[in-house]
Amino acid sequence: MLFRGFKRLSFTQQLTLPIAVVGTLVLGGIAALSVQDSFRDAKRTAQTLTLEMGRTYSQQIKTYLDKAFSQAEVVGRSLSMDVQNHLQDRNRAYLTLREVLNSDSQYLATWSAWEPNAYDGKDTQYMNSEMHEKTGRVYPWWVRQGDKIVYKTLLNEETPDLGDWYFQPMQSKQSMLVEPYKDTVNGKELVMTSAVYTIVQKGEAKGLVGVDISLDSIKNLVTEVRPFADSQSLLISDKMMVVAGPDQTAVMQPYQADADLQALIQRHEIGSLEVKSTRGKEMVLVVPVPIYDLEQNWTLVIRTPEKTILAAAYASLWRQLGFSLVGLLLLMSVVYLGAKRSEKKISTLSSGLTESSLGISEDLQHLNTTGGQLAEASTRAAASIEETVASLEEITSMVRLNTGNAQNAAVLSGESAKLAKTGETKILELVQTMAAIESSSQKIEEIINIIDDIAFQTNLLALNASVEAARAGEHGKGFAVVAEAVRSLAQRSASAAKDINQLISVSVTQVKQGTVMVRENGEVLKQMSASIDKVATLNQEIAGASQQQSAGIEQINVSINQLDQVIQRNASEAGEIVTAAANISEKSEVMNSTVKVLSAA
The missing domain is CATH 1.10.287.950 (Methyl-accepting chemotaxis protein)
Structure with a gap:
């Protein structure tokens, strides 16, 4: 039927129609190949840009966390040396912790916690004394309140019991970054964490030195990680908890992601993949954030909608389609006029x-x-x-x-x-x-x-x-x-x-x-x-x-x-x-x- 219909066309139509079809296919094919290359180049460029930005900001996050750990380690090693050399001095130790807190406004608190009589064996002498609680143990805790630094003990009426921040490092005998938590400081709810250095002597955990830090600075850093206007960045802890992100309701909540993305995050390797979300298809780049010399790794996740990445490529596509359409119309006009003249000659x-x-x-x-x-x-x-x-x-x-x-x-x-x-x-x-x-x-x-x-x-x-x-x-x-x-x-x-x-x-x-x-x-x-x-x-x-x-x-x-x-x-x-x-x-x-x-x- 199609062939019969084609045979009924005039010579000009028979000549013009195949050229139009072939021209459309050729121009369409060229446009498709060009767009495919543009899409691939756009994705490669976006991935490179995102990776560079992710590495830059992950290094800044690492530097921020490592600074607190280095301070905690310096104080911890100093106290450990005092214990080994029998030069323990509670007042000097406490003042050292205060100086560390005073040295950086980003620090919220500095503290130390020792096992009973593990520091100087004088817990009984310091029961209910100044700067001590009823057990007399070494529990100094310096807290920043506005422009002031206030002293407390770790065990008090507000915190009558020790938590995981104490028992986990003591049991593992490893230094660690405490899982982020929320706390109210100066009437303001903050997301914070603690860099904990574990003091181990003769194979036994004797005490801890910690630096509490606010994650507001990290949150600001994460907010700045936007390689594209509608890119979103999240910081995920090693326990798959959202530390910082654009959605405040999701902060301090388990990170919800598909199995492939979770597996990529848990491998602590740089990688990317494409996922589907409520915003459509997205390119997700994962950049691990190693913390000091610990085995812990946080992860910076950068999500960018594919349509944003390919916006320039789509714009180029529409331009190419426009040029192709104009070129096709010009070609058809020339072919039509030529066919008319050829028809007369034929x-x-x-x-x-x-x-x-x-x-x-x-x-x-x-x-x-x-x-x-x-x-x-x-x-x-x-x-x-x-x-x-x-x-x-x-x-x-x-x-x-x-x-x-x-x-x-x-x-x-x-x-x-x-x-x-x-x-x-x-x-x-x-x-x-x-x-x-x-x-x-x-x-x-x-x-x-x-x-x-x-x-x-x-x-x-x-x-x-x-x-x-x-x-x-x-x-x-x-x-x-x-x-x-x-x-x-x-x-x-x-x-x-x-x-x-x-x-x-x-x-x-x-x-x-x-x-x-x-x-x-x-x-x-x-x-x-x-x-x-x-x-x-x-x-x-x-x-x-x-x-x-x-x-x-x-x-x-x-x-x-x-x-x-x-x-x-x-x-x-x-x-x-x-x-x-x-x-x-x-x-x-x-x-x-x-x-x-x-x-x-």
């Missing part, structure tokens, strides 16, 4: 954001669609790449096989080129041999022609010889026979030369044809050798290219594998793009709703 901005949000929504829808298509295309491409990788692996294996065959062909082509070179060399040698044979055949043909000419000439000669033999007749018959034989031989030689010539001609023709053919074969073989060289070179180049293709295909295979990974990653990222587009679309919707809220504000 209204303009929200219009632009609305248009941008619609454009972003359309772009995101397009991006979502494109991302989906890209994811689908990447998936298909990944499948195609996988098939391509498989095909490339097959092609790679075939290219590797072709590369091996090309390398083998290059080796064989190299060997064929070497054989072709050898054949070319042999053909060239054959061409040269055929050329030599052709040359020899021509020489033979020439020789045959010479032989044919010789045979022709021989035949002519033989014919001429025959003619001449025939002319010679019988003388020429033998020569005719020889001529005939020569002519026959010449004919046969001519015929043989002719046959040889024909054969030689045919052979020469054939040799020429063979030479031509050999030359042609040589040219063809040269061309074949050149072609084989080119084929070997091409085979080597093919083998190198096949190796490069194999390496290239392997690199392509690696690249396609990487491309496959990239496409798969792209497919994954395309899916992420779709998801991101969906998330951005959701955020765009949130921005749309925010813009609507801003527009509504």
Whole structure:
């Protein structure tokens, strides 16, 4: 309900209200911490001030009481020495007590009380004598009455019996400050006490020396112990009796306090605590007042209302609250004016954001669609790449096989080129041999022609010889026979030369044809050798290219594998793009709703 109510507020109110709450909390927290520190400092300062004042006045009270005790002790020790040295003199002792009383107007009386015959053993001699009562014991009692000092005995018609002031120190054998009591002096009721010195000899209490003092001076001192205007101070005896205080009806009455305060007083230690009273919460400081060298301790109790101690802190608090309130109002005014200006700017901005949000929504829808298509295309491409990788692996294996065959062909082509070179060399040698044979055949043909000419000439000669033999007749018959034989031989030689010539001609023709053919074969073989060289070179180049293709295909295979990974990653990222587009679309919707809220504000 609270959130719905907050949403119905205007932008200015929505901006101002949290700042007001936070500012209030911050300023309140700062004020609370500051006030807490102020309260703590105020309490610490009050405690320090009260303690210093308590110590000062407790020392004054102690000095006042100790003076009476020191006088009583001086007189008591003097009388004790007289007894020990057998120099007892009642008149001198009595006059000594009178001089002590006369020395200080605060003293109300001085006195001494001894056990029977404990002073000089002459009690019987002094029965009913001057300055003695019927028992004759040493009971001198000097009392101040106005400006006069009057002598009495401790036992008289007004005080027929000895009281606790006598029996307690005698039984305890300890000096003591008698519990305060009231008495009427010169028609005026006073609160007083007695500083009693106990004279002990050989372990036995022999007598007492006392100084009665009024507690009016102490009462005045206690009244002055006011660290604050409404502080109250009380002086408590060691028996928890009120010796002095602001309430006179409570004086000489048991001190009423809670258990914690009573326990603190009875410990005779300086301490403080907080208590509740009719005046509200109070800080109580307890300062013990040790009395002379006795085991007794009175206690000065100083009570101060907490509201008094914290008055300055409360005043500071109200000032801080005022300043904080003014500062908060100024802050709220500035925030309100700033929010108003911001509201106008935000209204303009929200219009632009609305248009941008619609454009972003359309772009995101397009991006979502494109991302989906890209994811689908990447998936298909990944499948195609996988098939391509498989095909490339097959092609790679075939290219590797072709590369091996090309390398083998290059080796064989190299060997064929070497054989072709050898054949070319042999053909060239054959061409040269055929050329030599052709040359020899021509020489033979020439020789045959010479032989044919010789045979022709021989035949002519033989014919001429025959003619001449025939002319010679019988003388020429033998020569005719020889001529005939020569002519026959010449004919046969001519015929043989002719046959040889024909054969030689045919052979020469054939040799020429063979030479031509050999030359042609040589040219063809040269061309074949050149072609084989080119084929070997091409085979080597093919083998190198096949190796490069194999390496290239392997690199392509690696690249396609990487491309496959990239496409798969792209497919994954395309899916992420779709998801991101969906998330951005959701955020765009949130921005749309925010813009609507801003527009509504």
